[in-house]
Amino acid sequence: PPTYQPHSLAAMSPATPLLLAWLCAVAVTGDPAFIRTVFVEYEDGTSQGHFQFGRSIGEAMGAVIREAWQADKELESMEAWVQTAPGKQIFDALVSTSNESFPLYTREVEGMADGAKVPLRRMLVNQLREELAQWVDAETGTRRKGHCTDAYAVDPAAGVAALGHNDDWGVYWRNATYFVLATALDASGESKFKFGSWVYPGYLVGEQLNWNSHGLLWTVNSLFPRQFRTTGVGTAWVARHMAGAVNLSDLIQRASDARVSTAMNYNLGDLRSKKLWNLEVETGGVTGLRHVDGPYVHGNQFKVLNVDQFPEPSSEHREARWQELKPNSISGLRSFLSDRSDPHWPVWRNRSAGDDCYTEVTGLFDLEQRTLSVWTTLADSRAPQMQLSLDFPGFAAPRTVQTEPEQVQSRVLYT
DSSP, rough: OOOOOOOTGGGGSSSSSSSSEEEEEEEEETSSSEEEEEEEEEEESSHHHHHHHHHHHHHHHHHHHHHHHHTTTTHHHHHHTTTTHHHHHHHHHHHHHHHEEEEEEEEHHHHHHHHHHHHHHHHHHTTTTTHHHHHHHHHHHHOOOOEEEEEEEEEETTEEEEEEEEEEESOOOSSSOOEEEEEOOOOTEEEEEEEEEEEEOOOOOTEEEEEETTTEEEEEEEEOOOOSSSSSSOOHHHHHHGGGGOSHHHHHHHHTTTBBBSOOEEEEEETTTTTTEEEEOOOOSOEEEEESOOOEEEOSSSSSSSSBBBOOOOHHHHHHHHHHHHHOOOHHHHHHHTTOOOSSOOOSSSTTTTTEEEEEEEEEEETTTTTEEOOOOOOOOTSSEEEEEEEEETBOOOOOOOOOOOHHSEEEEEO
16 A cells, blocks of 8 residues: 555644534542543544544543553554564554545544644554554564453343443553543534544544444454454554444444454444344454344454454453353343452453453443443442433434344355
């Protein structure tokens, strides 16, 4: 692909921004972190609008991003690797293909770097952690760290349709994360759609806890295929593209991009039908889709597709604990996602014994109540630290049941 050339940041930073952003923080005594929320309006579909979207987030969260990255050994190791000859070639190819495929989202990365006052190269490396870890860990002999657990409870007779998500990472970020609540505007300033996303420091939106005004919600889990590409679109750009999906079929289509460089697992929900789905996307966009109609769990191992993958002991232990409990209620999901009975590989993780990850946040989507509840502590130990409506004020969320997506018919499809 053509070499990526960033825009001149100074030239694209007007004195009067094209959008509105403000920040609030919610804290409760005894919590380990603030739960910050950035509210942003931006003009969708224009280079300037997307740059300003990223810049506003960077300005609001710049101090948090810079502090979080000060002692980030993972980021430092990746920055060092992309300066080597093979690392630079792979990094440049990933950035160029991602930019060629989704230039407006690359403009958001440029805007975040500008607003947060961090080097653009560092911000780009941050977006590509999922991809670069495959190469850096292989060279250093480091075991890949399993990230995230998703647990489903579906019982129509009891009025239960819920998706719980533990978001895990190898860096302690409980005090460095935030929500972005965004309104995409058309050229006349009218709302096109809205979306919310819980975000790691300096990431594009769309990769962790997400929902939009079209009645869709999704979370993301890492997968570890043995086959991955030296080029292709980064998963951060794919996840960002999902924010604008208008129905479940569109959400699946956006996630299943044939240009994607590696694999990812998506947990999908539709508020209109109150149905949940698990989508595995292999390197190159091969997908396996499962309709979840009862208790179900997904960690960091392929379960729908038959893919050659690296072993991941934490996922195996979390799966085993699920099989012992198999909850099918809201309270049961909270208990499972807080479980620490396994001394070496617990479900809720705190970098102990053999485990080297932290559970940064637990989120629980209740499709019946149309809410997202959030904890940065054990979810079964207290009321939610924050609860958000999945409906957006002033924007009528659709409530009619949509036609089932075509992808569900075949379960496995090739794109």
